Amino acid sequence: MGTALLVPFTFALPPGAGIAMLGGLYVCAMFSDAIPAILVNTPGTPAAVATAFDGHPMVLQGRGQEAIVASCFSSALGTLFGATCYLLLAWPMTTIALKFGPPEFFWLGVFTLTIIGTLVGDSILKGLAGGAIGLLISSVGISHGNELARFTFGIPELRGGVSLVAALIGVFAIPQVLSMVAELRNKEFIAEYKPKRGETLKTIKKVLSHPVHVIRSAVIGTFIGILPGAGSPIAALVSYNEAVRWSKDKSQFGKGDLRGVTASEIANNAAAPAAMIPLITLGVPGSAPAAVIAGALMLRGLNPGPELFQTNATLVYSFGWSLLFAGIVTFILGSLFAPLLVRIISIPLRILAPLIMLLAVIGAYAIRNNIFDVYIMLGLGVFVFLVKRLGFHPGPIGLGLILGPIIEPSLVQALYISDATSIGRVFFTGTLNTILITLSVLSIAFVVWARMKEMAQERASQTAESE
Amino acid sequence: MKRLADRDFLTAMVLFGIGAVFSSGSSTDVKDWIFPLLAAYLILGIAVVLLARVVWAAVFNRAPDVVDGFRENWIVLIDLLVFGTIVLTYMFVMNGLGFWLASFLMLSVASVYLTQKKTRRNLILAVAVPLGVCIVAYLVFLRVFYVPLPEATWWSGLV
Numbered sequence: 312m313g314t315a316l317l318v319p320f321t322f323a324l325p326p327g328a329g330i331a332m333l334g335g336l337y338v339c340a341m342f343s344d345a346i347p348a349i350l351v352n353t354p355g356t357p358a359a360v361a362t363a364f365d366g367h368p369m370v371l372q373g374r375g376q377e378a379i380v381a382s383c384f385s386s387a388l389g390t391l392f393g394a395t396c397y398l399l400l401a402w403p404m405t406t407i408a409l410k411f412g413p414p415e416f417f418w419l420g421v422f423t424l425t426i427i428g429t430l431v432g433d434s435i436l437k438g439l440a441g442g443a444i445g446l447l448i449s450s451v452g453i454s455h456g457n458e459l460a461r462f463t464f465g466i467p468e469l470r471g472g473v474s475l476v477a478a479l480i481g482v483f484a485i486p487q488v489l490s491m492v493a494e495l496r497n498k499e500f501i502a503e504y505k506p507k508r509g510e511t512l513k514t515i516k517k518v519l520s521h522p523v524h525v526i527r528s529a530v531i532g533t534f535i536g537i538l539p540g541a542g543s544p545i546a547a548l549v550s551y552n553e554a555v556r557w558s559k560d561k562s563q564f565g566k567g568d569l570r571g572v573t574a575s576e577i578a579n580n581a582a583a584p585a586a587m588i589p590l591i592t593l594g595v596p597g598s599a600p601a602a603v604i605a606g607a608l609m610l611r612g613l614n615p616g617p618e619l620f621q622t623n624a625t626l627v628y629s630f631g632w633s634l635l636f637a638g639i640v641t642f643i644l645g646s647l648f649a650p651l652l653v654r655i656i657s658i659p660l661r662i663l664a665p666l667i668m669l670l671a672v673i674g675a676y677a678i679r680n681n682i683f684d685v686y687i688m689l690g691l692g693v694f695v696f697l698v699k700r701l702g703f704h705p706g707p708i709g710l711g712l713i714l715g716p717i718i719e720p721s722l723v724q725a726l727y728i729s730d731a732t733s734i735g736r737v738f739f740t741g742t743l744n745t746i747l748i749t750l751s752v753l754s755i756a757f758v759v760w761a762r763m764k765e766m767a768q769e770r771a772s773q774t775a776e777s778e
Numbered sequence: 779m780k781r782l783a784d785r786d787f788l789t790a791m792v793l794f795g796i797g798a799v800f801s802s803g804s805s806t807d808v809k810d811w812i813f814p815l816l817a818a819y820l821i822l823g824i825a826v827v828l829l830a831r832v833v834w835a836a837v838f839n840r841a842p843d844v845v846d847g848f849r850e851n852w853i854v855l856i857d858l859l860v861f862g863t864i865v866l867t868y869m870f871v872m873n874g875l876g877f878w879l880a881s882f883l884m885l886s887v888a889s890v891y892l893t894q895k896k897t898r899r900n901l902i903l904a905v906a907v908p909l910g911v912c913i914v915a916y917l918v919f920l921r922v923f924y925v926p927l928p929e930a931t932w933w934s935g936l937v
């Protein structure tokens with residue numbers, strides 16, 4: 312939405328500066344969406360959902376400044392990597408992206424869904440059920456096949472589907488506000504905050520002490536960023552999942568592990584410049600903000616695509632440099648303002664809870680200017696607040712909401728393709744399908760193995776205690 | 779009776795409800811419904827497994843995992859209900875009073891109610907902060923970014 316709001320401001324600028332401004336805002340927003348995710352457990356955009364998993368627990372442990380600095384440094388690293396790929400590897404990466412068709416996107420969505428295994432908390436079943444609830448909510452509205460109205464219950468507003476942003480605000484922000492109201496009599500603030508000197512340098516060293524993790528997250532982010540339609544949320548979730556899988560000590564993930572924050576932030580920021588690659592090389596926007604930038608280019612009479620490289624190479628490359636520069640500025644501003652930003656958690660809950668409610672209402676309403684989205688947000692929020700008491704985690708529900716709009720259209724399109732051949736041929740052949748299916752199976756097997764190991768350890772410790 | 783307040787039993791009931799609501803669709807083309815139906819059947823399947831777990835626990839006389847109610851802490855329940863009522867009223871009057879006046883009222887009434895120590899300073903803060911926030915948000919969203927928010931229909935007010 313930010314890029315769309317900024318478009319009119321760019322009219323007075325030369326094309327290069329105007330497009331750089333939009334790209335800069337996109338990159339900075341990929342960092343700033345982590346601020347509410349970390350501080351109040353409310354992701355600013357879907358791309359920051361995974362950041363909240365470990366970022367908010369860090370705040371509760373009094374490590375809010377560390378989380379914010381880690382987030383902005385990781386964002387800068389991700390942006391630098393993604394922008395460098397944009398400048399140097401745009402064409403070879405586009406060739407790989409073109410190999411992704413509907414079946415590949417379907418399997419990519421299924422693979423991303425396996426992250427539920429690392430989010431479920433105590434019960435795999437409730438995690439799966441939460442994911443399925445998210446997928447069901449995302450399927451409300453007009454079907455992708457014959458454009459039938461599904462689950463609209465006679466309510467015309469539901470024909471347009473449930474707004475993803477409003478639903479995500481409902482799933483994450485409203486339960487948080489209600490929890491604040493419920494805890495108000497026991498605690499005055501979200502958490503204690505004591506400013507620490509030298510925190511920025513210490514955090515940078517901590518982030519850089521995991522070089523393999525940093526490179527892996529950046530590569531995942533960049534690769535997923537170039538896939539049209541996948542975008543930063545998927546990049547962040549897959550990167551988080553891989554960080555958990557490849558970590559030797561998995562026990563701290565979800566409880567305030569710095570690597571959880573960096574995995575998500577590096578990937579979602581690397582995906583932002585990468586999403587510009589298919590836009591500039593093919594004229595296909597890789598994400599919603601990239602589509603807005605495409606519109607801004609067209610308004611100037613510049614058509615994104617291979618022709619742009621020939622007619623306006625200076626603009627294409629200066630845009631890449633501006634993204635790179637935006638990454639550096641993000642880090643400077645983020646680390647400078649981190650101590651100030653963390654003070655949000657020192658606002659008394661009695662004032663903070665209604666304020667978050669107001670911002671949630673504005674956020675849900677402003678996307679489509681539809682008051683019905685606000686009702687949906689509130690309803691979903693109350694539902695998630697209640698089911699959390701039954702042992703559900705908001706993460707899988709949010710994951711289902713994000714992945715539904717990617718998995719379902721891919722599934723339906725692949726089924727249409729299979730009408731001409733066969734389902735087996737469409738879904739189960741091809742190198743990319745085989746790789747993604749293998750990864751999904753391995754991911755599920757890994758979750759089952761980790762659970763069994765955990766249970767065996769629990770049983771062993773119980774036996775030792777009883778003896 | 780405690781079995782009825784068991785976490786798994788209540789979860790199964792919620793999932794049966796959701797599964798029943800979302801497994802009702804059909805058309806001549808399976809592609810329209812295959813995705814939501816698969817998700818709904820997964821939910822129903824999980825509900826059955828959870829219910830089987832509850833029965834299993836009852837047969838082997840295992841203690842139920844009872845959900846914490848608000849019964850022990852009714853003040854929290856009252857806080858939630860009052861806050862919920864304020865938010866619902868806010869939704870109701872938003873179109874009449876206009877977004878900004880309704881928001882200011884919601885913020886200040888909620889902040890005043892949630893303030894435990896109702897000292898003069900705290901009460902002034904509970905009204906002054908919402909006023910400041912509404913003015914800043916009004917300027918940013920309406921005057922800078924031109925984000926249209928619901929206008930007053932009961933009076934020709936600020937917006």
